Amino acid sequence: MGEEKLIASVAGSVERVNKLICVKALKTRYNGEVGDIVVGRITEVQQKRWKVETNSRLDSVLLLSSMNLPGGELRRRSAEDELAMRGFLQEGDLISAEVQAVFSDGAVSLHTRSLKYGKLGQGVLVQVSPSLVKRQKTHFHDLPCGASVILGNNGFIWVYPTPEHKEDDAGGFIANLEPVSLADREVISRLRNCIVSLATQRMMLYDTSILYCYEASLPHQIKDILKPEIMEEIVMETRQRLLEQEG
Amino acid sequence: MVEGAAPTAKPGINDTATPRPACLQPSSHKPISKRPQAYLRAPHSHSSSRTGNEIRGSRARALPDRALVNCQYSSATFSTGERKRRPHGDRKSCEMGLQLRQTFEAAILTQLHPRSQIDIYVQVLQADGGTYAACVNAATLAVLDAGIPMRDFVCACSAGFVDGTALADLSHVEEAAGGPQLALALLPASGQIALLEMDARLHEDHLEQVLEAAARASRDVHTVLDRVVRQHVQEASVLLGD
Numbered sequence: 001m002g003e004e005k006l007i008a009s010v011a012g013s014v015e016r017v018n019k020l021i022c023v024k025a026l027k028t029r030y031n032g033e034v035g036d037i038v039v040g041r042i043t044e045v046q047q048k049r050w051k052v053e054t055n056s057r058l059d060s061v062l063l064l065s066s067m068n069l070p071g072g073e074l075r076r077r078s079a080e081d082e083l084a085m086r087g088f089l090q091e092g093d094l095i096s097a098e099v100q101a102v103f104s105d106g107a108v109s110l111h112t113r114s115l116k117y118g119k120l121g122q123g124v125l126v127q128v129s130p131s132l133v134k135r136q137k138t139h140f141h142d143l144p145c146g147a148s149v150i151l152g153n154n155g156f157i158w159v160y161p162t163p164e165h166k167e168d169d170a171g172g173f174i175a176n177l178e179p180v181s182l183a184d185r186e187v188i189s190r191l192r193n194c195i196v197s198l199a200t201q202r203m204m205l206y207d208t209s210i211l212y213c214y215e216a217s218l219p220h221q222i223k224d225i226l227k228p229e230i231m232e233e234i235v236m237e238t239r240q241r242l243l244e245q246e247g
Numbered sequence: 248m249v250e251g252a253a254p255t256a257k258p259g260i261n262d263t264a265t266p267r268p269a270c271l272q273p274s275s276h277k278p279i280s281k282r283p284q285a286y287l288r289a290p291h292s293h294s295s296s297r298t299g300n301e302i303r304g305s306r307a308r309a310l311p312d313r314a315l316v317n318c319q320y321s322s323a324t325f326s327t328g329e330r331k332r333r334p335h336g337d338r339k340s341c342e343m344g345l346q347l348r349q350t351f352e353a354a355i356l357t358q359l360h361p362r363s364q365i366d367i368y369v370q371v372l373q374a375d376g377g378t379y380a381a382c383v384n385a386a387t388l389a390v391l392d393a394g395i396p397m398r399d400f401v402c403a404c405s406a407g408f409v410d411g412t413a414l415a416d417l418s419h420v421e422e423a424a425g426g427p428q429l430a431l432a433l434l435p436a437s438g439q440i441a442l443l444e445m446d447a448r449l450h451e452d453h454l455e456q457v458l459e460a461a462a463r464a465s466r467d468v469h470t471v472l473d474r475v476v477r478q479h480v481q482e483a484s485v486l487l488g489d
Contacts, residue, residue: 007436009356009396011476013484025394026483057363105361132487202486 030056030130030154032108036099037139039120039152040110042089048082050089052097054154055130058107062089066100066111068118094120096150096158116140120150121176123160124192128199130155134206141207145214146187151205159191190217193225194234201235208245213238294378296369296385314360318347318367320382326374327419343379346442350383350403350432353441356396365395376418377405379430379444384468391476399434401441402468406431406461408449413457415464431461435469438462 008014010025030038032054040052040060050062064077064085089095096117097110112118130153139151142162150158161184163176180188194213198205216237217225224230308315320343324332333340351367367389369382383403390397406415407428414421417428429445449457 007399009398010394011391011480012394013480025396026480027392028394057360202483204487 024131027129027131030054031106032056032060032099032102033153034099034101036153037096037150038099038108038110038154039094039096039125039150039156039158040154042091042093042095045086045089045091048077048085050085052095052110054108054110054152055127055156056106056108056154058105060099060108060110062095062097062110062112066109066113068112068115089119094125094158096120096152120158121160122180123158124188126157126159126192126195126199128155128157128195128205132199132202132205133157134204136206143191143207143211143214145191145211146184147191149191149207149210151207157195157205159188159195161188186222190214190222190225193217193222197225197231197235198238200231203235203239209238209242212241216241294369294371294381294385296367296382296389309362309364312361313357314355314362315364316348316352316355316357316367317364318344318351318369318386320344320347320369320371322371322374322378326371343382346379346444347382347386350401350442351386351390354387354397354399354401354434355390356398359396365390374419376420376422377416380404380416380432380468383432384472388472388476399436400469400472401432402435402465402472403430403432403442404461404464404468405429406457406464408453408457413453413460415460427457429457429461431458431465433462433465433469435466 006021008023010023010028012023012025015022015024032038038054038060040054040062042050042062043053043059044051048064050064052060052062054060064081067088069075069077069081095112097112098114098117099108100111101109103109133151133153133155135153136151139153140148141151142148146162148160148162150160152158161180191210191214194217195205195210197217198209198213203209213234216234220230220234225234320340321335322333322340324330347367347369351365355365357365367386369386371378371382380403383401387397387401391400404415405417405422405428406413407417407421407426408414409421409424409426422428427445427447427449429443429449431443432441433439434441443458
């Protein structure tokens with residue numbers, strides 16, 4: 001171009017830091033950054049690695065060597081481990097993991113080298129836009145209302161019943177298949193509807209906003225939360241409460 | 248499936264002189280409603296489009312350094328005057344898909360997405376001339392909404408030559424009359440042409456005039472699309488509390 005003009009290639013909001021001008025698109029696929037927590041679904045089991053779908057442009061990769069072995073042991077992965085891969089994670093399983101590295105083409109490499117990551121058991125997955133999840137110090141929250149939530153940076157949010165005791169020995173492989181009580185299920189459904197309504201109204205998602213929204217929705221029935229008028233009312237109340245808290 | 252959201256837009260295509268039949272009032276503005284998919288209502292044709300890049304593209308066709316753009320065009324049975332069932336793989340759909348692909352490969356920055364596939368699906372809901380132009384404009388909105396980086400907006404318009412005057416944005420009646428008609432897809436900021444297509448005979452002295460009419464109309468479409476996108480982004484940012 002002849003004139004000295006900068007034209008953005010996406011439609012979004014402009015952020016300027018000194019001489020750095022950034023245009024963040026409103027709705028994009030997840031762009032991985034090292035250290036992010038993601039929730040993903042296994043799509044393929046390949047030799048020595050799994051392909052995980054994380055709402056990004058390319059499928060993420062979980063290498064066998066980046067996965068925790070049951071019992072937390074540290075040893076070189078052998079041929080038997082490779083053959084037993086499907087025993088650990090199959091196609092369709094949900095996992096929580098952390099981003100270890102980003103390849104040059106944008107694909108993300110994950111690892112579950114900590115006991116808090118691993119296969120997810122019973123719960124509800126909510127898919128929102130990645131731009132709505134606020135970056136925080138921790139993404140695993142135990143909400144006081146009786147459920148726990150994992151806010152994946154890729155927009156996948158996992159709501160599940162708080163486990164009574166921490167299962168350190170399993171290392172996140174054995175899924176807890178005990179029946180979940182009705183009270184817990186109601187809490188989880190309500191939380192899920194609250195998250196969906198916050199996402200529809202384009203509010204940032206973090207533990208405080210979800211909790212305030214949950215409390216604002218208590219007077220209504222769980223299935224009513226998704227109705228447009230009630231949704232707006234609840235989110236308005238949440239927004240107000242958040243502003244008061246910050247101001 | 249990533250779906251493009253539609254902002255509201257009121258297109259006003261200006262065409263040159265000649266009085267045209269009542270149904271083609273150039274000042275007829277039709278508001279576009281906000282829908283989950285990009286839905287464009289131009290004065291003559293309506294089309295809706297969406298982009299999806301969650302389909303597992305074939306590994307064999309993946310290009311190592313850039314993205315593959317795949318466009319599919321389909322026409323609703325109720326889009327023309329007579330209800331006509333169009334099978335999916337027919338020649339017109341394939342050709343239109345190919346033209347759309349060529350247009351968008353020129354506009355989308357494919358180097359930023361190696362080994363990926365970008366799918367654009369366009370469906371024409373009401374065809375009254377200028378279907379290629381409506382498809383291109385709708386697809387631009389969908390791609391923008393999906394957050395896929397592009398060089399510029401792609402704005403398109405058709406133009407023809409009747410009785411010594413160049414006309415922009417032809418209707419079906421004018422197209423069927425048999426005169427020369429061309430379709431132009433333009434990148435407005437730089438003035439570069441993404442696609443220029445004509446299959447009729449036109450004297451080269453008139454080409455300049457017709458091209459100019461199409462370019463002017465495309466720029467008008469660009470003004471409208473630009474305004475609409477900015478408004479949509481502003482509304483969304485306000486909600487986010489930025």
